Amino acid sequence: MSEVVSYNREGAVGVITVSYPPVNALSHAVRSGLLAALEQGQSDDNAKALLLVCDGRTFVAGADIREFGKPMQEPGLAEVVAAFENSPKPVVAGIHGTALGGGLELALGCHYRVAVEGAKVGLPEVKLGLLPGAGGTQRLPRLTGAQKALEMITTGDFVDAGEALQLGVVDAVDAGNDAKVIGMKFAEKVISESLPPRRVRDVTERIEADKGSDVFSQFRAGLEKKARGLFSPFKCVDAVEAAFNLPFDEGMKRERELFMECMQSPQRAGLVHTFFAEREVSKVPGLPKDTPVREVNSVGIIGAGTMGGGIAMNFANVGIPVYLLEVKQEALDKGIAIIRRNYENTAKKGRITSAQVAERMALIKPTLAYEDFGDVDLVIEAVFENMDVKKQIFGQLDKVCKQGAILASNTSTLDIDEIASATRRPEDVVGMHFFSPANVMKLLENVRGSKTSDEVKASVMAIAKRIRKVGVLVGNCYGFVGNRMLHQRGAEAVALVNEGASPQQVDKVLTDLGFPMGQFAMSDLAGIDVGYRIREERRKAGEDVAPSWMDKLAEQGRLGQKTQAGVYKYEEGSRKPVVDPEVDELIAEFRREQGIQPRDISDQEILERCMYVMVNEGAKILEEGVAARALDIDITWIYGYGFPAYRGGVMFWADQVGVKTIYDTVKNFEKTLGGAQWKPSALLEKLAGEGKKFGDL
Numbered sequence: 001m002s003e004v005v006s007y008n009r010e011g012a013v014g015v016i017t018v019s020y021p022p023v024n025a026l027s028h029a030v031r032s033g034l035l036a037a038l039e040q041g042q043s044d045d046n047a048k049a050l051l052l053v054c055d056g057r058t059f060v061a062g063a064d065i066r067e068f069g070k071p072m073q074e075p076g077l078a079e080v081v082a083a084f085e086n087s088p089k090p091v092v093a094g095i096h097g098t099a100l101g102g103g104l105e106l107a108l109g110c111h112y113r114v115a116v117e118g119a120k121v122g123l124p125e126v127k128l129g130l131l132p133g134a135g136g137t138q139r140l141p142r143l144t145g146a147q148k149a150l151e152m153i154t155t156g157d158f159v160d161a162g163e164a165l166q167l168g169v170v171d172a173v174d175a176g177n178d179a180k181v182i183g184m185k186f187a188e189k190v191i192s193e194s195l196p197p198r199r200v201r202d203v204t205e206r207i208e209a210d211k212g213s214d215v216f217s218q219f220r221a222g223l224e225k226k227a228r229g230l231f232s233p234f235k236c237v238d239a240v241e242a243a244f245n246l247p248f249d250e251g252m253k254r255e256r257e258l259f260m261e262c263m264q265s266p267q268r269a270g271l272v273h274t275f276f277a278e279r280e281v282s283k284v285p286g287l288p289k290d291t292p293v294r295e296v297n298s299v300g301i302i303g304a305g306t307m308g309g310g311i312a313m314n315f316a317n318v319g320i321p322v323y324l325l326e327v328k329q330e331a332l333d334k335g336i337a338i339i340r341r342n343y344e345n346t347a348k349k350g351r352i353t354s355a356q357v358a359e360r361m362a363l364i365k366p367t368l369a370y371e372d373f374g375d376v377d378l379v380i381e382a383v384f385e386n387m388d389v390k391k392q393i394f395g396q397l398d399k400v401c402k403q404g405a406i407l408a409s410n411t412s413t414l415d416i417d418e419i420a421s422a423t424r425r426p427e428d429v430v431g432m433h434f435f436s437p438a439n440v441m442k443l444l445e446n447v448r449g450s451k452t453s454d455e456v457k458a459s460v461m462a463i464a465k466r467i468r469k470v471g472v473l474v475g476n477c478y479g480f481v482g483n484r485m486l487h488q489r490g491a492e493a494v495a496l497v498n499e500g501a502s503p504q505q506v507d508k509v510l511t512d513l514g515f516p517m518g519q520f521a522m523s524d525l526a527g528i529d530v531g532y533r534i535r536e537e538r539r540k541a542g543e544d545v546a547p548s549w550m551d552k553l554a555e556q557g558r559l560g561q562k563t564q565a566g567v568y569k570y571e572e573g574s575r576k577p578v579v580d581p582e583v584d585e586l587i588a589e590f591r592r593e594q595g596i597q598p599r600d601i602s603d604q605e606i607l608e609r610c611m612y613v614m615v616n617e618g619a620k621i622l623e624e625g626v627a628a629r630a631l632d633i634d635i636t637w638i639y640g641y642g643f644p645a646y647r648g649g650v651m652f653w654a655d656q657v658g659v660k661t662i663y664d665t666v667k668n669f670e671k672t673l674g675g676a677q678w679k680p681s682a683l684l685e686k687l688a689g690e691g692k693k694f695g696d697l
């Protein structure tokens, strides 16, 4: 018998148990083991019905993603599922945890499904750039009808056991929490009532009902917007449609063809990289797994502005009480009102109840007094970017906070070590850089100072998980990982416009690559005054900062979305950027003043300059150890700046373009354009020379 799948009989029920931690993924060993156990069940004359269950925390959570991209070893999953479906003895699946992807497909091959309360089922293949490839697109719609199957398969969202029961995906839900116990009960009922094997492939009512309906064309039209740039959601619709137009076996063949198209697509490679990278970021090299973490059961936040308020919501959302501090009552009231409005808007959309709004608001306690921070476990400072102010605040925190409290700054650029120097406990000081809007964006860039203790590093990574963010631990430097790279892209985008590109041309190249917005639409969102103020400060400090047409915008009061005019203009109440001829004129005037003769700039040049400058900076970040691995940079860009997950992150994307190609182009830009940003990183040069990738590091 296989080590990962066992067969034994209990009374008249033959029990097949999968035991392959952590999630019982359908590796080659599990697939072969399942077939062997099924055969044993068939030849066991005393077994009148079979029960399939799993050990550990979950039912089968899908195909083994680690096998993707490698040659497939027989038996394939579809074959295993068919063997279960064709079993002459009735087979029951007992589901706990999550039955996902190939796991749900296997359960759909069984004749009856029972789930423990709280279990979830879903076909999340689309999130990996795939479609269900073992009959999910053919069997699920036979139970749920077209609309729900399309929703589940194109979003990959899970449904809980209760909804699965209503949809007919499972036959019973039991309050007991042991899938084997409830599965046995159901199997015994199957035996006592002589229930026959009920094969989903033969269920036709829902197929007949939805045949020829316009649900598919409508669904495709909706996807054009929702799944912009994605490949597999459209293939999912094609596959589900085949269930309505073709006999079952032909539909299975069509599903296979479409599945293989997805498997070979670069998006699948990007999304699978993202899946594993998202899990790897939490395992920080050099930070032992058993590093103790500090408990955080109360938080203090300084600054009730957009950032501070958004950060407070993250904690209230998971039931952690927060003190929100401001210096003036008026600012505090305003901040609290905005939080309330945000929660009420979420409630209006039906995502939380009004009772939850009240609960969360009750967890956020406004205060004007630092003394209230005396007992909190974590403080996050979220005031504007000014070193003197921050140092003063940290000096104050050092006085009022208890020993062992974590003192964090939400700075997006400033030196954590200098901030820590204002305290007598630099080992407790750390950066926790949230991304705007802080209650929405998933990234938490945790910044270690040179003296931050391992315990504090591990604790802030654990906090990220607790507030449902993806934490990345990075080193201390100007802009850390994300903004340091963004800064280079921003400067390059402005230079491209100086030379002759239009802001909308630059933005379009970036959105065509898959960014949700371009560089200039993003500047309008953040506020044109932010960059302007930084440049002015640097000029005052005697630095040679080149004039920019962006300065002219700020001086004219075009501060971005908040003034309905920036690089673009905005209609009242709309966030949609509209090209403004006045800005074209302003740019033309700037070029005349600077004596610049504009030239035509190709989209390819824009792409190379905006992206390769980031890759080169990313390589420097790796070289310096600011990011430990290329995947840390990838996750930063996916969850902090909306880089498309299907491209796997900036450094993964660079590997696909080719490190050598990028190096050669960077070298060329160094010659033709000059500037420190185009000096190739030593790491980029080394990898290009050795024919290696960032992924090989």
Ligand code: 3H9
Pocket: 022, 023, 025, 058, 061, 062, 063, 064, 065, 066, 077, 078, 098, 100, 101, 102, 103, 105, 124, 125, 128, 130, 131, 132, 133, 134, 136, 276, 279, 280
């Ligand atoms: C599919 O099924 C295709 C078929 O239709 C057709 C085939 C022909 N394989 O997320 P966690 C690892 S496509 C291999 O931290 P949680 C994961 O890397 C698949 N490994 O835990 C991690 O490893 P480590 C469709 C997997 O409790 C560990 O398990 N299925 C797989 O937060 C724990 O994972 C999916 O897309 C896998 N399938 O969440 C489901 N899944 O400890 C993907 C997990 O070394 N999985 N691992 O870092 C999930 O959504 C979540 O893992 C799950 C648990 C909800 C199950």
